[in-house]
Amino acid sequence: MSGNDATPYDPHAFEPFAVTVDLAVFTVREGGLHVLLIRRGQDPYAGAWALPGGFILPRECAEDAARRELAEETGLSQESAAALHLEQLRTYSDPDRDPRMRVVSVAYTALVPGLPEPRGGGDAAHAQWTAVGALPALAFDHARIIADARERVRAKLEYTSLATAFCPPEFTLGELQQVYETVWGVELDRPNFRRKVLASPGFVEPVEGAPRRTGGRGKPAALYRAGTATTLHPALLRPERRSEGERSV
Amino acid sequence: MSGNDATPYDPHAFEPFAVTVDLAVFTVREGGLHVLLIRRGQDPYAGAWALPGGFILPRECAEDAARRELAEETGLSQESAAALHLEQLRTYSDPDRDPRMRVVSVAYTALVPGLPEPRGGGDAAHAQWTAVGALPALAFDHARIIADARERVRAKLEYTSLATAFCPPEFTLGELQQVYETVWGVELDRPNFRRKVLASPGFVEPVEGAPRRTGGRGKPAALYRAGTATTLHPALLRPERRSEGERSV
């Protein structure tokens, strides 16, 4: 809802809340999952690494603000950035998460293909990809946000076609498999992976043109593009994970 | 993050944002999924139905505010309400969602067992359960919030033990099955449902005491309580849903 019935609506009657967006932008490169970090130039946490983000403007919804920051931070045009996968993660509202004032932040997860070098424009002078396995100390509660975002991505690879968001427009099944292996941190059997992907209607569809050869070392692979399905049936379950489904006895 | 590096931090330099929580409280009763609605007493939308909710207090995080509103609206004590399932859904931030001022709302989904009659305390004079299949016109974007919450619950029944949150502390497998059938709107085969629930480690565990008989019409059923698992392996997939996983060919 939007306010208690008995509450007056003087805009300045309350402690002012600032509302920001934070972005956890992931990509797969060099066989590892990487997240985009910027170096803060001001206090608090001056010099520390942090997630890109910023204030929601007066006439913006949170998603527009996130899309705008995504374009700025990746150096892509608004049009290019519009094609990227962007999804609301959750909102962080601990009263003490920002020492200056009350700041509520709506966190988003974005997935980008390939390895577009970040081109920190504007306030983000130093944006760079960092392996999620080797994160530095982070400002605010940003370590927590990255952990939440990472777990969300891991889970959604199972039952959605999200993995294709990490791939270029045309990709091989080997590249798609590498996305799964990188995000899940496991090795998958190639023939079985192929069988399951092709058995999931709408997950990928073949490209008619010639197969790629490029610098690849083995037999040229067929190219596919993302299909129209968003959810996968059947799902692509990740292999056995211990310490996860507890047992009652 | 929390503010552009170049942005000053005068708390009153920005248009003030109000931040509220909205609650989509679900229960299963009379064979249908119901959501808790209150009747608004003031403009805007005076007289209209709306979700319970309210402002986040200065020293509260959103979850505390949601838990507080949940206790108020259900008439439960803070301690009883603390046991209920409460989960952040997502944040709604359309600049025009509230005609009075800029209000960003963090929506939560709550699941309550049985049928505790709502006891609207304080500002919620008229709280009542409404079948989700027969919703009235709702204030703000609350119809959208309910739709999102409902879909989230539907999806999470598949791969989490969430269904037990709709059940009393001790329940029969028939009651658990009714939760699934009600939320999914399907009929399930009893023996198969039983086999799958018992095969999911940590989903339910048997209660040693005597089986229930009470007013039941058939053979007395064994009692179970919720197990320690939160995620289900294997998952309990809902039966065939058309018009959902599109096909590429």
Place this chain on the structure above:
DNA sequence: CCCTTTATGGTCATCCTGACTATAAAGGAG
């Protein structure tokens, strides 16, 4: 010309699932 690497096509035993049959144990109607 072999060897390594990657892609792709199969096999096979196992597990899970859905559909279905059968039996047990209550209450209600007559």
Place this chain on the structure above:
DNA sequence: CTCCTTTATAGTCAGGATGACCATAAAGGG
């Protein structure tokens, strides 16, 4: 008390999906 209905619970069985392999094809590198 005896059917009859209702719910709980135990099996059976065929088909589909999965994981563990094996085999072949087609590239590049020494």
